[in-house]
Amino acid sequence: MSTVRSEALDPNDWIARENRKRLEANRVFSLNLISGPGAGKTTLLERTVVRMRDWTRMAVISGVVHRGGDAERVRRHGVQVEVVQTTGAGHLDSPGISRALDAIDLPRIDLLFIENVGDLIGPAEVDLGQAMKVVVLAATEGEDNPLKYPDAFRRAAALVLTKIDLLQHLDFSAPAAIRRARTVNPELLTFPISCYTGEGLEAWTDWLTNQVTVRHRVARA
Amino acid sequence: MSTVRSEALDPNDWIARENRKRLEANRVFSLNLISGPGAGKTTLLERTVVRMRDWTRMAVISGVVHRGGDAERVRRHGVQVEVVQTTGAGHLDSPGISRALDAIDLPRIDLLFIENVGDLIGPAEVDLGQAMKVVVLAATEGEDNPLKYPDAFRRAAALVLTKIDLLQHLDFSAPAAIRRARTVNPELLTFPISCYTGEGLEAWTDWLTNQVTVRHRVARA
Numbered sequence: 001m002s003t004v005r006s007e008a009l010d011p012n013d014w015i016a017r018e019n020r021k022r023l024e025a026n027r028v029f030s031l032n033l034i035s036g037p038g039a040g041k042t043t044l045l046e047r048t049v050v051r052m053r054d055w056t057r058m059a060v061i062s063g064v065v066h067r068g069g070d071a072e073r074v075r076r077h078g079v080q081v082e083v084v085q086t087t088g089a090g091h092l093d094s095p096g097i098s099r100a101l102d103a104i105d106l107p108r109i110d111l112l113f114i115e116n117v118g119d120l121i122g123p124a125e126v127d128l129g130q131a132m133k134v135v136v137l138a139a140t141e142g143e144d145n146p147l148k149y150p151d152a153f154r155r156a157a158a159l160v161l162t163k164i165d166l167l168q169h170l171d172f173s174a175p176a177a178i179r180r181a182r183t184v185n186p187e188l189l190t191f192p193i194s195c196y197t198g199e200g201l202e203a204w205t206d207w208l209t210n211q212v213t214v215r216h217r218v219a220r221a
Numbered sequence: 222m223s224t225v226r227s228e229a230l231d232p233n234d235w236i237a238r239e240n241r242k243r244l245e246a247n248r249v250f251s252l253n254l255i256s257g258p259g260a261g262k263t264t265l266l267e268r269t270v271v272r273m274r275d276w277t278r279m280a281v282i283s284g285v286v287h288r289g290g291d292a293e294r295v296r297r298h299g300v301q302v303e304v305v306q307t308t309g310a311g312h313l314d315s316p317g318i319s320r321a322l323d324a325i326d327l328p329r330i331d332l333l334f335i336e337n338v339g340d341l342i343g344p345a346e347v348d349l350g351q352a353m354k355v356v357v358l359a360a361t362e363g364e365d366n367p368l369k370y371p372d373a374f375r376r377a378a379a380l381v382l383t384k385i386d387l388l389q390h391l392d393f394s395a396p397a398a399i400r401r402a403r404t405v406n407p408e409l410l411t412f413p414i415s416c417y418t419g420e421g422l423e424a425w426t427d428w429l430t431n432q433v434t435v436r437h438r439v440a441r442a
Contacts, residue, residue: 036340119311
């Protein structure tokens with residue numbers, strides 16, 4: 001006879017842990033992309049998928065609040081996109097991700113993007129089982145967003161600063177925004193990117209490729 | 222002896238109703254400004270306050286998630302700003318507004334702006350007791366936001382489309398965004414505005430002045 005200790009784990013966190021085990025067992029590198037509405041997550045995914053599809057097998061789980069969304073924009077580049085509706089909630093949750101994972105052939109992919117709904121608050125708190133969170137901030141938003149919405153920046157491994165082609169027309173200082181983000185999270189990697197001109201995309205896809213490769217190398221070792 | 226019927230009103234809605242009664246009793250016109258992070262609510266408030274302060278007595282309740290925020294930016298124009306912390310939540314609630322109203326001399330103001338935290342999802346659902354909700358969308362966000370976050374647009378009386386000076390540099394069609402917003406809410410008033418050039422501000426402050434005046438006229442009648 002043995003005694004079972006209750007772990008008092010939140011059900012979302014319990015299911016997130018299961019998701020993480022499934023992803024790791026299949027050597028899938030997974031990112032949970034978090035941003036406010038309209039920061040450019042879908043355009044970033046489109047550009048990323050087109051750059052990487054020759055050597056990386058990818059899938060996307062895309063969160064929408066009600067309907068609509070941009071699944072078709074990514075799907076047309078030949079990538080599987082599973083849509084998860086939050087039906088009003090401001091973030092995806094781990095059970096939704098678990099169901100979406102059921103529809104993806106995990107042993108056949110290397111890289112999974114989870115595109116959260118457009119919200120800097122809810123998604124920052126909620127674990128989905130991803131390997132890393134990535135926060136996406138547009139240069140057209142405020143430099144102060146890292147201080148106003150610190151959780152999203154604190155819990156992210158990387159910051160993608162989008163729409164930098166517009167910096168010349170804006171009162172926005174990229175170094176100031178990055179400095180503020182690093183006040184909250186000194187370890188934050190930063191990728192300033194213009195999906196319009198392509199500037200910065202190479203550093204981003206190099207980093208992703210590296211993360212994927214490391215996982216395959218570990219798998220072979 | 223009488224029978225009391227339970228109204229089964231949500232506590233937030235109950236307190237919102239009390240807030241609304243207080244504001245109406247004092248002939249205060251009140252707006253709940255809702256947008257994603259970085260859409261430009263604070264800059265809009267700054268420009269609005271400076272244009273209207275000679276003939277309108279205003280106050281602002283400003284929501285922040287943790288700390289920071291932009292209260293000082295508005296306060297320096299001579300307007301009382303009460304800050305309400307949501308401590309992690311993605312929207313203001315009616316008890317927070319009730320406490321902030323305690324700190325404002327309501328008979329001495331005409332117009333109250335409630336600047337919600339930067340989020341298009343939570344704030345759309347939650348009644349604070351305001352006369353009207355106003356949704357603020359930046360031209361630098363997606364044209365599709367009205368379809369992706371329909372509640373915010375459905376429950377608003379007006380849409381302020383900010384940062385229109387950047388339209389020339391963007392793949393964003395203001396008519397398309399407004400058309401999509403009107404699919405969700407055919408009654409929506411729209412104010413395209415550049416706080417940078419000043420374009421469109423007059424129509425917005427004229428409308429606000431009109432709303433305030435109507436309330437004073439009713440009060441005198």
